[in-house]
Amino acid sequence: MSSGHHSVPAPVGKLLARLPAYPGSALFAVGLNLALAQHLPADTLQMLEGRVLRIQAPDAGIAFDFIWRKQKFLPVAPGGDAALTIAANLHDFYLLIQRKEDPDTLFFSRRLAMEGDTELGLLVKNTLDALDMSLFAPSQFLPGNVFGRLFPQTRSRSQAA
Numbered sequence: 001m002s003s004g005h006h007s008v009p010a011p012v013g014k015l016l017a018r019l020p021a022y023p024g025s026a027l028f029a030v031g032l033n034l035a036l037a038q039h040l041p042a043d044t045l046q047m048l049e050g051r052v053l054r055i056q057a058p059d060a061g062i063a064f065d066f067i068w069r070k071q072k073f074l075p076v077a078p079g080g081d082a083a084l085t086i087a088a089n090l091h092d093f094y095l096l097i098q099r100k101e102d103p104d105t106l107f108f109s110r111r112l113a114m115e116g117d118t119e120l121g122l123l124v125k126n127t128l129d130a131l132d133m134s135l136f137a138p139s140q141f142l143p144g145n146v147f148g149r150l151f152p153q154t155r156s157r158s159q160a161a
Helices: 010-018 021-035 042-048 090-097 103-108 118-130 146-150
Strands: 052-057 062-069 072-075 084-088 112-116
Touching (some): 021 062, 042 118, 052 090, 084 118, 103 112, 112 118
């Protein structure tokens, strides 16, 4: 059994790390536009305007860079500076989306990291906390239960106790 910290299996991570970053960022931006853009408050969008954000899953070897510009999320070529980087294992992002873990718990247990503009990071965190996370349920976008097959045990520590 594991200690509660799930990572993408190494062979899967190696495969994902070989994929070019930009098409992934483009798909991620499309997903954000479909699932998130219309639910964000105007003041949040104003703070995001022109700021490069990066979502990174080190265990999967992937990072998605994107920007809010001209009323939509757009992909950004990798390698530049990001105003804010949010990093966690893919499984921890999955737990966040499912509301089985909260960002503060993951942050204080060092399973979620934010680097860059702390004011922007707090705004993003508070905005996401206020949203109905079922908007991001992988089942809404992916055929079958892809995450369920990758991570068969997705119980949080509080559920396991």
